[in-house]
Amino acid sequence: MRRDSDQSYMVLKISSEAERICSLRQKQVESARKYVVDFYGTLTTQLGAGILMEYCPGGSLAQLLEERAPFSLGECVTALAPIAQTLSALHASGQVHGDVSASNVLLTAEGMPKLGDFQEARIASDQSVGSGTPGFMAPEVAACQIESRVGEQDVYSLGACLWFLLEGTAPPEPGQRPPITVIFPQIPTLIHELMLDSLHLDPRQRPTAEQFARTLFAAAQAEPIDWQHCTPTDSTHLMATVHPEVKSKHARVKLRKVKGPKKPSSAAQSHWQEHELHQTPGRSKVYLTVVGGISLIVVSILGVNLMGDQRNSTKAENTEPAVPVEDCRIQDAAVVPACAFSADVVIANFLKLSGERDAALEAKNIKALARIYPPASEQLERDKQMLDSLAELELGLSGLNTTLEDISIMARAHPDTVILSATSTQEAYDYINAKDQVVHRAASGAHERIQVELKLVEGQWKIGKLLGRGA
Structure with a gap:
């Protein structure tokens, strides 16, 4: 949609649960708003209640992978580390997203990642079993198991997103996966361990979302996401100009800024201070x-x-x-x-x-x-x-x-x-x-x-x- 008053673009999502999602989402993003798709309010339409949201012209990571080669590790840092830190803030406040996938991470006009689609979001005290996107959903979700620790299923989805961005396809079923060192021979051992731990069948062995973000930051330098020639034709004009790096040592290189997520609220921060990072295999x-x-x-x-x-x-x-x-x-x-x-x-x-x-x-x-x-x-x-x-x-x-x-x-x-x-x-x-x-x-x-x-x-x-x- 385009608003007549200022010609700004928006998205209208029709949902029968619009009010519930909006009220929950408002609470979730108090300490993590920067890397979450902005919410503008609700609107009544002939098709039912709708949510007015920010328009991200870069599309989703899944759409981007359909048009280009898999991501470099530096691009993965840019795409997923801020999302992981955002999820960490949500988990610290007792919230879970419930459907983290490459289709639900969108790119702004500047190539900045934003988390969307809170249809499955819930508070941790809600004992209902969620769902998710096939290929990115933790195995225990399909088995209708309840989380023993807040956010462990979101972390599995983060690991699946990392696999997807590096390989171009979602990870196979646990019993059918080849050795990770064979699939990704060029990436650091630290990332091998991160994916193995994040995709572990035992949820208790997975790192936290904060550990996931820190490990990604430690493994590689962030790089701008190359979206050129990959965005929908009708939205290309809305994207910021990309200046690809020239290999010549005397070339003029434009540095692009990759911003970190906003600091968590005082409540969330105190929660982190009271709980040490959980130990998991390979995390020492x-x-x-x-x-x-x-x-x-x-x-x-x-x-x-x-x-x-x-x-x-x-x-x-x-x-x-x-x-x-x-x-x-x-x-x-x-x-x-x-x-x-x-x-x-x-x-x-x-x-x-x-x-x-x-x-x-x-x-x-x-x-x-x-x-x-x-x-x-x-x-x-x-x-x-x-x-x-x-x-x-x-x-x-x-x-x-x-x-x-x-x-x-x-x-x-x-x-x-x-x-x-x-x-x-x-x-x-x-x-x-x-x-x-x-x-x-x-x-x-x-x-x-x-x-x-x-x-x-x-x-x-x-x-x-x-x-x-x-x-």
């Missing part, structure tokens, strides 16, 4: 793997090994401009002095900003971070998301330091932009808990050649976009 490694896996998140969200300089005396030497600052003061926005763009001044400012950024991230100082970026910076939002992710795990960073070598100016875009090239190396750093105890040490990263944009904003250099990276 999850905590350390998650902590170690945040290295991937840090690498991607920090801007892919962008900043840093040698601490102590080396940093002090590098940050001294070769040209007096007074001589490069910008008096008129229309007249930028040449010395402001000299290689020594630009590189010195880049190193200075790098050190300030590292210190701000360790101190979790958002205001200090904001001072090193231009207004409305996507990189600042990524830094905030990374700090939020660490805060949810009650972790911090210590010893964060990235060295930059062979720095050179690739191009100048008059009047306010310079593009730098540098070899970046992430040094080893620690994850620490609230008591400043080291819980994991991340090893040094590999060398990468990066291209970074620096911008002059009101006479001050600011870190702009990451334009490219390569070996």
Whole structure:
């Protein structure tokens, strides 16, 4: 449907249980609204009561798989990790979805996943047996068994969705499945274990939805979902433009932001604090793997090994401009002095900003971070998301330091932009808990050649976009 007042698109779903679903759904999404299809209200029609909902022009994951190859692991992280965290929030508040499947995960115009179809949703205290979608439904549902732990059947469905996205078909019946290492020889062992545990016949051996999300985040870096040429023709014009990554190491790459789900409500959060993550076979490694896996998140969200300089005396030497600052003061926005763009001044400012950024991230100082970026910076939002992710795990960073070598100016875009090239190396750093105890040490990263944009904003250099990276 399209509303005349603002020409916005909506979906009208006719349902004989519209009122019950709406009231239940309102309660369910209090702490997990971001990755759930928006609900606008009810409408009476000639065919009965209907629900007005958000229109997701990207269609469902199932529809997407009909038109393209199976997902990469990075795309699976984007598609399912936020859904798993959303389900975790629902389970923490005593709710279950009841019909998680690839057909019920929809894509917005920006390629963001949203969970829909709450027809089978219910509260955990409701002892009625639900149903589901064949291929994604837990075996005990067909046997009319009641859940012993909230959400264990949703977790089975998550595991089936992961299998479906990686293989292109739903998992076979338990007794007919080939060895998972034969079906998926290229994926990490951690994902093998995650699917085996999630699809376990014994519901008590399955991980929680929160464990499922953390393990996915730990296993791979999130990637934008490639929907090009796969969406319905009549909705393609509503989708955001996709800029596919070019393999050339000097190519300009547009980073797409993959947002994490909204933090749970205080009630849901307190529920998590009172209950430890359940132990399941193969899950003893999850905590350390998650902590170690945040290295991937840090690498991607920090801007892919962008900043840093040698601490102590080396940093002090590098940050001294070769040209007096007074001589490069910008008096008129229309007249930028040449010395402001000299290689020594630009590189010195880049190193200075790098050190300030590292210190701000360790101190979790958002205001200090904001001072090193231009207004409305996507990189600042990524830094905030990374700090939020660490805060949810009650972790911090210590010893964060990235060295930059062979720095050179690739191009100048008059009047306010310079593009730098540098070899970046992430040094080893620690994850620490609230008591400043080291819980994991991340090893040094590999060398990468990066291209970074620096911008002059009101006479001050600011870190702009990451334009490219390569070996």
